[in-house]
Amino acid sequence: MRSRRYRDRHGRGLRSPLHRAQVPARLSRAQSFAKVAAAEFARMREREPALLAEVIFAIDGVPPASSTEPCFGRVFPATSNRLTHIVLYRRVIEDHAEADTRDALIAEVVADQVDILRRT
Template sequence: MNDARRLRRDRRGRGLRGPLLDSVHPAARRRELVFERNYAGQLRALRRRHPELEAVRFGLQRVPVFPAGEDLPLGRVLPASEASPAHIVLFRRPIETRAQDSRELPEIIGEVLRQQVALLLGIDEDEV
């Protein structure tokens, strides 16, 4: 059996067994850039509305490290300590899988950012 046919075969209905695109492929990189642009736009809007977020560090990770059996988080808040400022981290791949299409992605990114900011500031999500 040739390689192309073997890759398309889904004998037991479990879906694809690996990534469709190598992470260095231009289409995979484009998806990452689209996510980063949406994230940056949502973050700018939040910082304009909440100047107290200037001291908070924001970041992106591809996937979270979490114990097996737990729900996959979309973001994480790390409170400030004496050694470091507060951090809010969003996880790109889990958020991308929640979006049905590219139009829904900015909405989900904004929603996750608002949830994490509300947790950090101790306010209701509607106030963010």
């Protein structure tokens, strides 16, 4: 008797997801990046709660087209109608990092952006 394989209707792949919903292998690269960056920013916020209490942390894919120099992240200072923002650029960081050093580079970029904020 022949075992039956469950494939999609065109015969090219599995019908169901390969990983369950909460497994780290199921996360996309963007979700994995966001998770690491948010954890690093939370760790920095615990160290310096007075400085980072009203700072908004964001992740963008690429820097705006108007920027003239390459950058991993940017600090947007507070104005009268906007809070301070720290923005990391995911694609730039991923392009410059090796697979095993990505998390360290994210931590370094977050630390650099907080240091820039501290100096302003």
